[in-house]
Amino acid sequence: MSRPIRTVNQDLFTRGGIITERDPDFCIVRLRMPAGMITPAQITRLGEIAARHGVENIHLTTRQTMEFPHVDPSKLEPLLADLEENGTPLGAEREEVVNVTACLGTRHCKFGIIDSVGLAEEIDKKFFGKELPVKARIAISSCPNGCESERLNEIGITGIQKPVRDPGLCTGCGTCTHYCREKAIEVQDGVVVLHAAKCMECGFCIMPCPFHLISGNPPEYRITVGGHRGRHPLIGRYLITVKSPEEVLRVVDKIIYWIYRQASTGLMLPEQLDELDFDEFRQSIVTMIEG
Numbered sequence: 001m002s003r004p005i006r007t008v009n010q011d012l013f014t015r016g017g018i019i020t021e022r023d024p025d026f027c028i029v030r031l032r033m034p035a036g037m038i039t040p041a042q043i044t045r046l047g048e049i050a051a052r053h054g055v056e057n058i059h060l061t062t063r064q065t066m067e068f069p070h071v072d073p074s075k076l077e078p079l080l081a082d083l084e085e086n087g088t089p090l091g092a093e094r095e096e097v098v099n100v101t102a103c104l105g106t107r108h109c110k111f112g113i114i115d116s117v118g119l120a121e122e123i124d125k126k127f128f129g130k131e132l133p134v135k136a137r138i139a140i141s142s143c144p145n146g147c148e149s150e151r152l153n154e155i156g157i158t159g160i161q162k163p164v165r166d167p168g169l170c171t172g173c174g175t176c177t178h179y180c181r182e183k184a185i186e187v188q189d190g191v192v193v194l195h196a197a198k199c200m201e202c203g204f205c206i207m208p209c210p211f212h213l214i215s216g217n218p219p220e221y222r223i224t225v226g227g228h229r230g231r232h233p234l235i236g237r238y239l240i241t242v243k244s245p246e247e248v249l250r251v252v253d254k255i256i257y258w259i260y261r262q263a264s265t266g267l268m269l270p271e272q273l274d275e276l277d278f279d280e281f282r283q284s285i286v287t288m289i290e291g
């Protein structure tokens with residue numbers, strides 16, 4: 001069967017959010033949706049836009065965004081204009097910073113330590129779509145439960161909070177110990193003892209003490225680098241812990257800058273980090289942050 005002749009703006013295919021489909025006469029349009037957040041009005045409008053442009057199904061991706069499959073490339077421009085106007089513009093998927101993912105964090109999750117959604121939005125504003133020699137995925141979990149699998153991303157950010165045993169008369173009731181899955185807190189000789197080496201700094205033991213004898217240090221942000229999903233999953237390596245969203249942005253900026261200047265194409269970031277002395281890499285990032 002002969003295929004219809006269509007006029008396609010090939011320049012659009014240089015943009016990462018437009019992906020050639022299995023049927024090469026069609027494409028997939030991926031959206032940009034930091035932290036996977038979308039308003040009811042936007043999602044209603046997305047349905048209308050999809051219907052108007054003949055899209056039969058919308059696919060939910062693993063990176064908290066949506067994609068429209070089986071789009072006629074000759075009709076992309078009005079579709080992209082509608083998506084832009086809806087605040088759900090074209091996404092990314094090439095060697096660049098792609099959709100930034102995050103759990104609901106302190107906005108809605110009872111375990112949240114940091115505002116992961118707000119941080120994802122800030123990172124997206126600053127870095128989304130930056131072209132790099134390798135793809136950079138960024139994910140944020142608001143606590144060490146790691147619901148976002150952030151350590152399986154090139155840059156992972158985890159909210160942590162260290163518990164502190166306040167001076168006071170611990171009754172040895174053991175209530176707090178039931179909240180620790182790591183057995184990092186136990187009653188010894190009638191008083192509670194914290195084992196720092198086992199503690200994940202999830203902060204779950206902070207609230208339950210009826211006598212308020214365990215408090216939490218201010219939230220911190222633990223950053224890992226070089227994680228990866230896909231064919232050869234890898235857990236990212238610990239890089240640094242910082243104390244504020246502003247410091248996270250600075251660290252992410254330096255990592256992205258390093259990737260931009262030092263990384264090469266054709267090899268995943270974790271493999272490139274394997275070729276380095278990681279302590280030296282860490283030191284170079286720390287030096288850039290301090291500089």
Ligand code: SF4
Nearest residue numbers: 103109112142143147
């Ligand atoms: S990672 Fe922690 S804060 Fe985020 S959704 Fe999971 S349990 Fe909640």
Ligand code: SF4
Nearest residue numbers: 180199200202203205
């Ligand atoms: S912060 Fe979490 S891991 Fe550490 S002692 Fe408390 S409950 Fe256990």
Ligand code: SF4
Nearest residue numbers: 170171173174176209
């Ligand atoms: S809940 Fe409070 S009083 Fe009870 S063992 Fe823990 S720290 Fe001590």
